[in-house]
Amino acid sequence: MTPDDHADFAAMMRRTPGVVLRTADGAEATRRYLERNPGLSFVARPPDGQGIVACAMAGHDGRRGYLQHVMVDPDYRHLGLARTMVDRCLTALLEAGIEKVHLDTLADNIEAHRFWRHLGWADRRDEIVKFSRVLVEDTNA
Template identity: 45%
Template sequence: MIRPMTLADYDDLITLFTTTPGISVRDADSRENIDRYLQRNPGLSFVAEEQGRITGCCMAGHDGKRGYLQHLVVATSARGSGLGRQLARACVDALAAEGILKSHLFVLKDNQDGHGFWRQMQWKNRSEDFEVYSWIEGDNPNV
């Protein structure tokens, strides 16, 4: 069952994130920050639940013109079932309902499974078009 994500899912999701290869958890993924993200982007993030256990997640938000998918994760035991595709589609559909028709996402360079998944989903790799630069306020590189 796919349903909207709530803050009550936080502890289970952090466990899923930290036990799934290719997923990076940062200080920005604190309970407080996830709560703020969900409040700012209501109804755009989803979890998959099976027999009371969260087996997947995809978070989404937007800046008013472009959508951003984050933390698409599917438990190793549930991979190959189409769950990742369903979660991503739920986010894209929710964004489209708000008039957001183009979305982006970031995949760590060494996450080969992630790159393969998004290519299979026919998302376009834009690394030839632009580079990503980040500014970190303060001295904590894990924000």
């Protein structure tokens, strides 16, 4: 994934149920993210190159890895695209020395929970309570 993919990426996010487009997904923030995390995020395009049909983004803070925006167009699901792209993200994170990876899903995205469990991800992290703080006047930061 490169900054040039942003318009198609944002369009895909807007049309994919279960995914929320935040201010942090804007073109400038996405460029910054990709520059800070080179070679860790991937998109898939159909043979005609029109639009993006799958995406998986990954980054790390030097200690833990984070996976986000794993999504596949409904017409391209159950073909192994998500598994392949997640594997690429995890391989790239491991090569960067990252040994544990986290991701967030919306609490009501039950299909996503099933998918991540199927791929072997652990959930029910009841020992953890997540706190967040927004540093700007933006309810969609």
